[in-house]
Amino acid sequence: MLPADREDDVKKGKVYLVGAGPGDPGLFTLRGLEVLRRAEVVIYDFLANEELLSFAPPHADRIYVGKKGGDHTLSQDGINRLLVEKGRHHVVVRLKGGDPFVFGRGGEEAQELVAAGIDFEVVPGVTAAVAVPAYAGIPLSHRDFTASMAFITGHERADSRESKIDWSKLATAVGTLVFFMGVKNLPDITARLMEHGRSPETPVAVIRWGTTPEQRTVTGTLGDVVDRVREAGLKPPALIVVGEVVRLRDQLNWFERRPLFGRTVLVTRARQQASDFKRLLEEKGARCVEFPTIRIAPPESWEPLDRALSELQTYDWVIFTSVNGVRFFMERLFEAGKDVRALAGVKLAAIGPKTAEALEARGLRLDVVPGEYRAEGILQAMGADSVQGARILLPRAKVARDVLPETLRKWGALVDVVPAYETVLPTEGADRVAEMLREGRVDVVTFTSSSTVTNFLHVFEAHDPLKLLEKTTVACIGPITADTARGRGVPVHVVAEEYTIPGLVQALCDYLAC
Structure with missing residues (x-):
């Protein structure tokens, strides 16, 4: 039993004022990640990317x-009270867009915590003032243009009688001006700058x-940017950059020139496998919507796989057709009290590079990896002579193509097909995705296996799935998946030449660049 004073110490909380960065979750700091992983309460803003909550x-x-x-979910006074209430006895992460001390009202929240006697720490974030122009191809400083910059609020306190901005000095004294939250006040901002001496020809960028x-x-000049923004229908949240450095955007605009920028891609792959695919798509500029039409689950019974594992030394070959097969096989092997040494003397084959990598990561060497990543490829790589009379174990999904085991048997092999996992059909979120497809808000639908095609059609059966796909590009990882899609009436626009995730991403980039 702890003394009363020690017990109070244990229950004492702390608040971390954490900058979430400007939007791209890749710009979140390591310190922010560290404290977020220890949070008991997360209080987050509109501009904080919700992906960080994971x-x-x-x-x-x-x-x-x-x-x-x-539209305020909670007033600032309400947020302050919430921070004090939760911060007394919990580890609280206050997740704020950008940097908490750069127009984030973090200073006000910190003052409230000090007044309440609550311990706090500030974790700076990448401010939008720096990151957003950089992603638009605009350096804030450049030796050929300017050596000064200023960050200004474009939306001062409503209860303030006098402006804290000295427009007469600001207009011409600083080379690059960055305005936060200024879209609604853009006409007033440009007028004041020109009124106090800034040239109407000064370049301006408004970045949403x-x-x-x-x-x-949207780019323009002080003299015409208001009309350009109005014509473009640009709304908050947006940042305004004023200065000669904006001219460099034509040369340095790297982010918006990526091959998939502005495209929305529906990823139907199982969530356990979608991360690499999503990362590659996002690196090319795509916005990804995840709707896994497959959920990977253990088989109904482990008995067939367990029996095969107990007889591993009687097999000549083990052929793996997926990363999932490797994962469940190895996990079950270890649960049986064995390790990779149980595979000594057994030849190993993998149907593709990712499956091979999963085995090599466990210290196993492959005897066969085909050049073509499908069942026909592995059959060609192995050849009929090498399997005549051989005993082969094939741990795979409960439902899969029969080309591989049937051909091996015709060649004289003894083949045991055992379910190492099965695919389950999820339906959550289907109505939202159907609406996006119907409205043409999805540019590409990707299929990475035949089962993703059949499951997609089943999940959206009530929504007329072929009708949903009329306004979108359909991309398939390889000819088998494409044949399944075409056989079900789905139009296929893109088929990867290399039947891998990187191959599919590249094929998509090539197609959309045409």
């Missing part, structure tokens, strides 16, 4: 207090949702 512990309370276009796949940039 790093918080599952049991952590997640409380949204965002402010959007004047900077650093994200939704980034959109």
Whole structure:
């Protein structure tokens, strides 16, 4: 039993004021990630990317207090009270867009915590003032243009009688001006700058949702940018950059020139396998919508696989056709009290490079990896002579193509096909995705296996799935998947020449670049 004073210390909380960065989750800091993983309560804003919430512990309370276009989920006073209430006895992460101390009202929240006697720490974030122009191809400083910059709010306090901005000095004294939250006041901002001496020909960029796949940039001059923004229908949240450095955008605009920028891609792959695919798509500029039409689950019974594992030394070959097969096979092997030494003397084959990597990561060497990543490829690589009379173990999905085992048997092999896992059909979120497809808000639907095709059609059966796909590009990982799609009436526009995830991404880039 702890003394009373020690017990109070144990229960004492702490608040971390954490900058979430400008939008791209890849710009989140290591320190931010560290404290987020320890959070008991996460209080987050509208501009904090919700993907970051996945790093918080599952049991952590997640409380949204965002402010959007004047619509406040909770007033600032309410947020302050919430921070004090939760911060007394919990580890609280206050996740704020950009940097908490750069127009983020983090200073005000810190003052409230000090007044309440609550311990706090500030974790700086990458401010939008720097990151957003960089993603738009605009360096804030450049020796040929300017050596000074200033960050200014474009939306001062409503209860303030006098402006804290000295426009007469600001207009011409600083080379690059960056305005936060200024879209609604853009006419007033440009007018004041020109009124106090800034040339109407000064370049201006207005950047909405900077650093994200939704980034959109409108450029002009002080004299015409208001009309250009109005014509483009650009809305908050957006950042305004004023200065000669904006001229460099034509040369340095790297982010918006990526091959898939602005494209929305539906990823139907199982969630356990989607991360690499999603990362590659996002690196090419795509906005990914995940809707896994497959969920990987253990088989109904482990008995067939367990029996095969107990007889491993009687097999001449083990052929793996997927990363999932490797994972479940190895996990079950270890649960049986064995390790990779149980495979000594057994030849190993993998149907593709990712499956091979999964085996090599466990210290296993492959005897066969085909040049063509499908059943026909592995058959060609092995050849009939090498399997005549051989005993072969094939741990794979419960439902899969029969080309491989049937051909091996015709060649005289003894083949045991055992389910190492099975695919389950998820349906959550189907209505939302159907609406996006119906409205043409999805540019590409990707299929990475025949089962993703058949499951997609089944999940959206009530929505007329072929009708849903009329407004989108359909991309398949290889000819088998494409044949399945065409056989079900699905039009196929892209088929990867190399039947891998990188191959599919490259094929998609090539197709959309035409």
